[in-house]
Amino acid sequence: MNFKNSMWIVLFLSAMVSCKRGKDTTSQEIKTYASVKHLMEVEELLEIHKHEKVVIVDFRKDEEYKKGHIEGAINIWRTDIEDTSYPYGGMMAKKVDIETFFSKLGIKNDAILVVYDNKGSSDAARLWWLLKSYGFESVKLLNGGLSAWRQIGGSTSYEMTKTEPSIFTLPVKDALDAWIGKEELLGMVNSSNNVIILDARTEEEFSGKRRKEGATKAGRIPKSIHVDWARSIDYEGTKKFRTFPELEAIYSELEASRDDTIIVYCHTGVRSAHTTFVLTELLGYEQVRNYDGSWTEWSQFDNLPFEKDSVQF
Template sequence: MTYRNSLFIILGVFILSCKKPKEKTQEKFTPVIEVNTEGYYSSKHLIEAEELVLVFEKENIKVIDFRKEQDYTKEHISGAINIWRTDIEDNSYPYRGMMAKRQQIEALFSRLGITNTDTLILYDDRGVCDAARLWWILKNYDFESVKLLNGGLKAWKKVEGPTNDEKVSVIPSNFKLPEDGSFKLWIGKDEINNILVSGKNDIILDTRNMEEFSGERQKSGATKGGRIPNSILIDWAEAIDYNGTQKFKSFDQLEQIYGSKTGSKNDAVITYCHSGVRSAHTTFVLTELLGYKNVKNYDGSWVEWSYFDELPYEQDSITRIKI
């Protein structure tokens, strides 16, 4: 071997040894995808953590942490912005929890830098029960680019999605909702009272727990315990693996839970709870996952209904618990 050839070999080895190793991108956060939509009627507004972890840093994705600020500041999905119930309530009523008007939502989203081309990913740490309320509001205003993170924060941590406690800096935008909201999933107290008076057979689902349904428990905001007459109780939490993954149950399981009490999927169904949050979750289950065609969530729910003494109600128990 000549001196010149030896020199080239030595230089080649040296260059290769000094070359910067190729960086691995998000290796830790790219688990094997095991997405199973369980045969749902639609998964358009649902996303799995395995899917989100691959796209959450994209420019047109806005992740929204729908929890109280003190929970958000402890830990949240990296890059998530924070919204809570009080941000999307109309405070002009003498009781709490009513859906915010169009202008309030537009101002909130503009302040948070949300644009009309963004896809919103909503999550919480309660089986997306709270997050479903924002989905429901936006659905009524015909804004469709919304997905619930199945299993919420718990599912995100399971796939080792990144979290931190940093507040996100935003650039204000000019967000606008579609001109004419359809309010296709909304119903008010007067409409429900007319249904009761007329004797129509609309199915009224109470999505609270048994203590609230019976009247034994009166939660803060309500003026009395009880329920809307002719209500059928199906606790919202029946729809998820509450003590486990907090994900939605399978299509077959949900069919078994709701099918025996709701009849045809073309029948009129009204959902309500204490303030329209848990019932928004049930509305998501019925319309998106099971394919019910005529479901409306009562915005004011028991907080509003109990406020008006002239509205009828039923009670099985003396109210013993007030919280």
């Protein structure tokens, strides 16, 4: 089955539960998002999780997966989708390596991936963004993650999910409009063009008070505007995405129109992938690109400009 046909399956499975959305308060809120094509509620997954085309991905560390996961879920972690040829960590894996890895996991071209974590989808969004960058669109984030699944009585397991090898291939054409590298970003920093550079890290990282492991110095990319990624979810509660009006109020701080170019970064492109999801999928911004290397890469090069507010501790 080709990619076009797999998308028809996505639409069919979504239609199976659409009749229930009008009766659910959360679902009514989701309807106000620009798109829910890549977002799934736990109630929806409960209806379709045993469908043969649905592949549930637990995007957490192996030790967390072994402590309990959604029944039938396979386990993937950041290190599985990284390019280790760089002298610093966090860079996205090459297309051929993703294809080889997914084939070992038994993922097929027509699979519908439902990805979750337990951190408000920050890690899961990294996998969504990487696959989007390579043109694979059949991915949905599970809103609220493992906690939300457990709250509705979804079945969990401690057993490793068994799979059979497959042949997985990514689309021929990349969709790298979601990606940006340091050279192009440097040109934007040095230009007078109206480009918004968004730092999705914590305030301490943005100001230069904190240097996380992997970076060679603390600080931020010049011209950066700060909006912590965690503001976009109910961080202390459900870990679900905030409503459209709440998100719109938060990101109104950018003073951006829906077609302005927005470059997002964080420490290693994980939290910024989450912000990219929020801006493009939930709010409908059209020109959003995630800087893969983010601060970890940028900090390695003395010729790249940076700013900081105070001495790190």
